[in-house]
Amino acid sequence: MKNLDNKDFLYLKIGHKIERQIQSGVLKLGDKLPSTRIMGQQYGVSISTVLQAYYYLESKSLIASKPRSGYYVTFSAHTLPDSPAMSNPDPNSILGKNTELIIDFFQNISTETVVNLSLGVPSEKLLPIAKLNKVLHEAIGSLTHGGTIQGDILGKKKLRRQIAQRSALWGGVLTEDDVIITSGCTSALSLALMAVTEPGDTIAVESPVYFGLIQLANTLGLRVIELPTHPLYGMDTEALQTAIDTNEIKAVAVISNFSNPMGNTMSDNSKKALVEIIEKHNIPLIEDDIYGEIYYGDHRPTTCKTYDTKGLVLLCSSFSKTLSxxxxxxxxxxxxxxxxxxxxxxxxxxxxxxxTEEAVSLFLEKGRYDHHLRKLRQRLHANSLQFLVAIGKYFPEETKVSRPQGSFLLWVQLPAHIDTRVLYKSAVANGVRFSPGRIFTLQEQYCNCMRLSYALEWNNKVDDALKCLGQLIKDYK
Amino acid sequence: MKNLDNKDFLYLKIGHKIERQIQSGVLKLGDKLPSTRIMGQQYGVSISTVLQAYYYLESKSLIASKPRSGYYVTFSAHTLPDSPAMSNPDPNSILGKNTELIIDFFQNISTETVVNLSLGVPSEKLLPIAKLNKVLHEAIGSLTHGGTIQGDILGKKKLRRQIAQRSALWGGVLTEDDVIITSGCTSALSLALMAVTEPGDTIAVESPVYFGLIQLANTLGLRVIELPTHPLYGMDTEALQTAIDTNEIKAVAVISNFSNPMGNTMSDNSKKALVEIIEKHNIPLIEDDIYGEIYYGDHRPTTCKTYDTKGLVLLCSSFSKTLSxxxxxxxxxxxxxxxxxxxxxxxxxxxxxxxTEEAVSLFLEKGRYDHHLRKLRQRLHANSLQFLVAIGKYFPEETKVSRPQGSFLLWVQLPAHIDTRVLYKSAVANGVRFSPGRIFTLQEQYCNCMRLSYALEWNNKVDDALKCLGQLIKDYK
Structure with missing residues (x-):
């Protein structure tokens, strides 16, 4: 599937090409890039297009200009920490208690926090506040009742239509009748899970897994089987097949693109394989695609829903991770x-x-969403590289870090003796917050892991926070 | 407990006194009221205060002025239809199917409806749209991030404080820490029910009962016992005691004030008795007080929470029935x-x-809520009388109608041979909607009943709609 950006923005094509060369090490730290004139000839484009590509790479901190000299590579994949290995959860359902940890985590977000690396949504610095305020004011005026009256239970038709239209981007063929608006993705997920399960049922999920999902499952009286998950390629479909053979799995839940917390994305083939399995066994699949629009590559990834032929996939998403x-x-x-x-x-x-439903409708109708998304992706990608470099610099050598190709979450695996639940307390005392790994499982694992969010404005304070965190980890006894 | 209105608005005191005389028949249809001068002397107040009282009664259609003659009573309780008897549901839990009926009821609200008497919330004509728009615009500006960022999971502190302060009106002693903001009362009720029950548990409710509650219970896998309920005084606490003695009741749910659909209100003594029972058996009570602020009398009724000494009452409410x-x-x-x-x-x-959380906070902080409520109560009370008179005029003689002392819902009991599910279809074909009685129970009962909502602007079209409905009932075969 082709992405619209591809056709519209030639500079991005060139930018992505150079980016891949930098990422793969073909272009090395300190290498000088060809002049804009030479590059223009090489690609058969204007000098200004090449300059745009360079600006793009500069905005991602991959290259930097030296006055009266040209552009140089400022990034090296080789100095980055390794990626973690495939996860290895217990194949049986184990219901551990980690509720207190999460509640504490949510309730004590004090203003004393200097740098919050546990953000689940983008900081306001990354959002188009002024433009959103404008459509919100407009929405109040455009509704005769100012939004005081409840709408259709399905949600506003024009918003459902916009969402359906966007499904073409991931190879979907949704119509407005296939979409129901919900109060955020949390509500979508709880409705989905309640619709396809009954108390006592067993569901299969990734591991590590978004803590809200397993807590919700817990609340609904469901058993949860956590499956081995690859930090790059996501849920192990063979392990899922085994789980189905040995358990009565009533639903599968997955974040197929840039999963929370590990950042993994299933390939098209994995998605197809997953859909084949659930279709074969007639098992509903709850697919959370809340991060799908925040891709760093040159096209939006597909979803499992793309390959769904039997209506078994319940696709859930929201505007919370991209807009508000x-x-x-x-x-x-x-x-x-x-x-x-x-x-x-x-x-x-x-x-x-x-x-707010009307405001989002207006924002999309005016075509402002794609413009915002392009900027957001670029900033988050740049942030991800800044974070990777900083962690490589400040954290112990044995640290492993995931390599997300979208979204804004890093999964960090620290030396085995470190308990991030303990580390969390000293970090908070130092004004830094992160998400301890233990909350992303119901089992006793990932205690040496943490999730870092880079959905904020990169600056010296953030760099200092990572330095401080690195030092706390090194000093950990 | 004294109501603020009482101290602040002398004219209301006088108005309510005359109102009671009219309602009880002391003042009869056609009686001339004393002149404002004589009334002023009698009550020791100014003529303008008496005039205010008369205007108030006029706004409720209880009296009318004749030019150069004075004020006359235009309402008579005696021409009104009788009130229905105590309900008599099956003492056992019976799970009937009425889902399709409700879904149809919600999905097919077309614009072709001329008069909607099935409104669950006030029509925009009764809401302070301009003032709400103002605080909503203000809210966008007052939040640095324009409301794009999620707030505390408990909800905004200043709104929780406003709600806690208002608890004094019903004899409550809540603090901001006792209140959690939710997405409407639906969410409050579902969280409450999920918090205190497990699938397979049995709960006891009024009968007829708000359909959302029993459908929610159904969804959560709960058994529902419907209790005999008096059209004036609410849930029969003796029947509840019997149900507890013969079943393992895990929660009780009640709308203690101006219940939906029957309009019944528990007396202070009934509320006390109910709380005593649940405390004795350690059973949580889910109290829905969504209509409590819309009282027609001279003071706000108490709640069961008023008498709660053990923290067993989960009080749920919202601004949906009063504001938006x-x-x-x-x-x-x-x-x-x-x-x-x-x-x-x-x-x-x-x-x-x-x-919207910020907007409601601002509306309450500015003291606009009480002003709006006074107007709303007056208009709804006036509507209730208009409806009672119209039903007395147009419906068959055997019709029985409830006598709500607040809110905006009438429970109408038609002759036994009429199935309001059938009637509903012909009414819709004639551009009139109402709520068929069968949706307010899980049992096969109330098929000859309907709920009429008067949360709209009274005018000739509404009068015509009631006339049309009356004719359809008379023509029913």
């Missing part, structure tokens, strides 16, 4: 479970907020 | 179940919409 978590606008495309999801939405959560 | 259903701002005061409700909120529904 405070608006509470998400959506679900529930496949053949539509009637049940509508019924549940009526009684469990009801309609979404009228005025 | 589209804002999705409700709240729960979960008593001793606070930690569990927070945990559930995190995973099932997450935070509420930041900007």
């Amino acid at each position: 978590s405070g608006y509470r606008i998400g959506w679900i495309s529930p496949g053949k479970f539509k009637a049940e999801v509508i019924r549940l939405k009526l009684y469990v959560s009801s309609t979404t907020t009228t005025v | 259903s589209g804002y999705r701002i409700g709240w729960i005061s979960p008593g001793k179940f606070k930690a569990e409700v927070i945990r559930l909120k995190l995973y099932v529904s997450s935070t509420t919409t930041t900007v």
Whole structure:
């Protein structure tokens, strides 16, 4: 599937090509790039297009200009820490207790935190606040009742249509009737899970896994089987097949693109394989694609829903990770479970907020979303490289770090003797927050891991925070 | 407990006194009221205060002025239809299917409806749209991030404080720490029910009962016992005691004030008795007080929470029935179940919409809520009388109608041979909608009943709609 950017932005094509050369080490730290004139001839484009490509690479901190000299590579993949290995959770369902940890984690977000690396959503510095305020003001005026009245239980038709149209980007063929608006992705996920399971059922998930999902499952009385997951390629579909052969799995849940917390993305083939398995066994698949739009590469990844032929995939997403978590606008495309999801939405959560639903509709209709997404992706990609370099510099040598190709989360594996639950307390005392690895599992594992979020503005304070964290880890006894 | 209105508005005191005389028949249809001068002397107040009282009664259609003659009573309780008898549901839990009926009811709200008497929330004509728009615009500006960022999982502190302060009005002693903001009352109710029950548990409710509650219970795998309920005085506490003696009741749910659909309100003594029962048996009580602020009398009724000494009452409410259903701002005061409700909120529904939460905060802080409520109550009370008179005029003689002392819902019991599910279809074909009685129970009952909502602007079209409905009932075969 081709991405629109590809056709529209020639400079990005050239930028991505040079980027791959830098990432793979073909272009090395300190190498001088060819002049814009020579590059222009080489690619058959104008000098200004080459300059745009260089600006793009500069914005990602991959190259830098030296006055009266030219552009130089400032990044090296070789100085980066290794990626972690495939995860290896217990194949049986184990229900550990980690609730207190998470509650503490959510309730004590004090203003004393200097740098918050546990952000689940982009900091306001990365959001188009002024433009969003504008559509929000506009929304109040454009609704005759100012948004005081509840809308259709399915959600606003024009927003459902916009979402359906965007499905073409991941190879989907949704229509507005396939989409139901929800109060964020949390609500989409809980409706999905309630629609396809009953208390006592068993579900299979990635490991490490988004803590909200397993806590929700716990709350609904479900057993959870965590599956081995590759830090780059995601859920091990063979392990899933084994789990299905040995357990009565009633649903599978996965974040197929740039998963939380490990950043892994399933290849098209893995997605196809996963859909084949669930179709063969008639098992619903809850797919959380909340990060799918934040890709660093040159095209948006597909989803499992792309390959769904039997309506078994319940695709969940939202605008919380890209636009505004405070608006509470998400959506679900529930496949053949539509009637049940509508019924549940009526009684469990009801309609979404009228005025923010209208604002998101307007933002999309005006075509502002794609413009914002391009900027967001670029900044987050640049941040990811800054973080990788900083961790390589400040953290112990044995540290392993994931290599996300989208979103804004890093999975960091520290030396085995470090318990990040303990480290967390000293970090908070030093004004730095992160997410301890233990919350991303129901088992006793990932205690030496942490999730770092780089959904903030990169600056010296953040660099200092990573330095401080690195020092705390080195001093850990 | 004294109501603020009482001290502040002398005219209301006088108005309510005359109102009671009219309602009880002391003042009869056609009676001339004393002149403002004589009334002023009688009550020791100014003529303008008496005039205010008369205007108030006029706005409720209880009296009317005749030019150059004075004020006359235009209402008579005696021409009104009778009130229905105590309900008599099956004492055992019976799980009937009425889902399709409700879904249809929610999905096919077309614009062709001329008059919608099935409104669950006030029509925009009764809402302070301009003032709400103003605080909403203000909210966007006052939040540095324009409301794009999620707030605290508990909800905004200043809104929780406003709600806690208002608890004094019903004899409560809440603090901001006792209140959690939710996405409307639906979310409050689902969190409450999930917090205190497990699938397979049995709960006891009123009968007829708010359909959302029993559908939610159904969804959560709960058994539901419907209890006999008096159309004026609410849940029969003796029947509850019997149910507890013969079943393992894990939770009780009640709308203690102006219940949906029957309009019944528990007396202070009934509320005390109910709390005594649940405390004796250590059973959580989910109290939905969503209509409590819309009282027609001279003071706000208490709640069961008023008498709660053990933290067993989970009080749920929202601003949807008084201010704006589209804002999705409700709240729960979960008593001793606070930690569990927070945990559930995190995973099932997450935070509420930041900007509408801020707008409601501002509206309350500016003291606009009470002013609006006074107007709303007056208009709804006037509507209730208009509806009662119209039904008395147009419906068959055997019709029985409830006598709500607050809110905006009437429970109408038609002759036994009429199935309101059938009637519903012909009514919709005639551009009139109502809520068929069958949706307010899981049993095969109330098929000859309907719920009429008068949360709209009274005018000739509404009068015509009731006339049309009356004719359809008379023509029913």
